[in-house]
Amino acid sequence: MLNKSILNELQDLVGKDRCLTAPEDLMVYSHDVFCQSKPDVVILPTTTEEVSRILKIANREKIPVTPRGSATGLSGMCVPAQGGIVMAMSKMNKILEVNPEDRLAIAEPGVITNDLQVAVEAVGSFYPPDPASQTICQLGGNVATNAGGPRCVKYGVTRDYLLGLEAVLPSGEVVKAGGRPIKNVTGYDVTRLLCGSEGTLAVITKIIVKLIAKPEARRTLLVAFRSIDDASTTVSRIMAAGIVPRALELMDQRYIRNCENMYHLGLPTDAAAMLIIEVDGFAETVDRQANIAREFCENEGAFDIRLAQTEAEADRMWYARKIGSVALYRLSKTMVTEDATVPISQIPAMVRRLNEIEKKYNMVIYLLAHAGDGNMHPLMTYDPGNKDEAERVDNIIREIFEASIALGGTLTGEHGIGLAKKPFMHLEISPAELDLWKNIKKSFDPKGIMNPGKFV
C-alpha cells in the first residue's frame, strides 16, 4: 500500500486521470494470460521525462515498478508480483519516423506491432517480426520479450531488427543504446542486453528498428500428412536442404479438428498433421521454391497439398494457425501453452516424447509448432479447480521442459520466463550463470525495484 503523500506526489506529476487507483482499474492492470497480482497504482506516462520522474520517486521510496505493454504475455511477465506501480506504456504510442532511405523506423514503445508494420509497408519496407498477437501487442513488449513469430524461421526475431533503444534506468537517468547506423560496435551491446530483459532492468522509451525491402511475392502451401512423424521429418528435411521458407508451421489432428469445428475453414480433418509452408522473394523465384517444398512433402507421403491461389486464400490458411488456439478455450476452464524449443533435427524426437508424456498422464496434448525453428507449442485445456487434473498438467509441463533440455533445447523460445518458468530455470541455467545475471541486474537496478520477484 502506497502512503498518501507519495500517491499525491505521483498524481501531481501526471494528473489523476493517468494515475489510477480505483479497484476496477487495479483489477484490469493486475493480470496477463498466466496469472494475477494487484498493483497499488497504475500510471500511464506520455513522455520519457515523465517516466524518468516517476522512476526517481519509486527508486527513492523503493517502490516496485512493473512496465506493462498490452499484457498479451503468457508467463506472468508484466504481472506486478510485489505490487507497487504498474507503468502502462500504451499512451507512448507514436511512430516517430519511417525512413526507407536509412532503412529504419523509430517508434515509442506503446506502438502496436501491426501498426508499425502497416506504416512501413506503405512505403515498400518490411519489419518482419510477427508474433501471432501482433494486432494487440506493443513494440516495447516485443523488445522486452525478444518476441518472434512464424516468419522468424527466415527473418529472425525482434533482437535481429534492433538498431538502438532509449531507456530510463531505475535511477531516472535516461540512457541511449545503439543508434541509427546499421553498423555500430561502440562498446557493450546494451541494446541486446535490454532485449529479452522482461522489464527487470529499465523502462524502454524509444525503439529504433531496422527495415528490409518488402518481399515482392509469396506462395503459401497447406499440406496434409497421414502421420505426425512424416510431417515433422519433412520439416527437418526441408531445413537441412538449405531452403529457407519464410514460415513452416505444424498443427496436429486434434488441433485441426477443433479449429475446423469452430471456424469451418475447409481444413483436412482426416490428416494426422498439417504443415503451412510459406516462401517469399522475387516473383520469379517463389514458384520454384514452392515446387521444391512440394517435392519434399510428396517424398514424405503428403496426401493433400493445396497451393493458395489468391492472397485471400493464403490469409484463410493462416487464420487456422493464428486464431485456431482460441477455439481450444471453449473445451474447458482454461488453457496452457508451452514454448519449449529444440534444435530442428530433434523435432521428431520431441514429438515422440510428447506422445509418451500424453499417454503417461492420460491427458490430451494438442500440438502446434513454429516447426521451422523447433519452437513447439504443446497446448492443454483443463480445469484448474480439479486438483487431479491440475496436478497432471503440472507434471506434464515439468516433463516437457526436461525433455526439451535433454534434447539440447531451451525452456522458452518466445514466451519468456516471467513467473511461469521461474521454478524450472535450474534445468537450463547454472548457479554461476544466475550469479552473472544477478550482478548485471544489480548494476542497472541496485535497489531491486524493476519488476521484482521475476527471474533474477
Ligand SMILES: Cc1cc2nc3c(=O)[nH]c(=O)nc-3n(C[C@H](O)[C@H](O)[C@H](O)COP(=O)(O)OP(=O)(O)OC[C@H]3O[C@@H](n4cnc5c(N)ncnc54)[C@H](O)[C@@H]3O)c2cc1C
Ligand atoms: C494469442 C497470442 C499469441 C502469441 N503469439 C506469440 C508469438 O507468435 N511469438 C511470441 O514471441 N509471443 C507470442 N505471444 C506472447 C506475447 O504476445 C509476446 O510476448 C509479446 O511480445 C508481449 O507484448 P505485450 O505488449 O503484450 O507485453 P506485456 O505482456 O505487457 O509485457 C511483457 C514483458 O515486457 C515488459 N515490458 C513491456 N513494455 C516494456 C517497456 N516499454 N519497457 C520495459 N519492459 C517492458 C513487461 O514488464 C513484461 O515483462 C502470444 C500471446 C498471445 C496471447
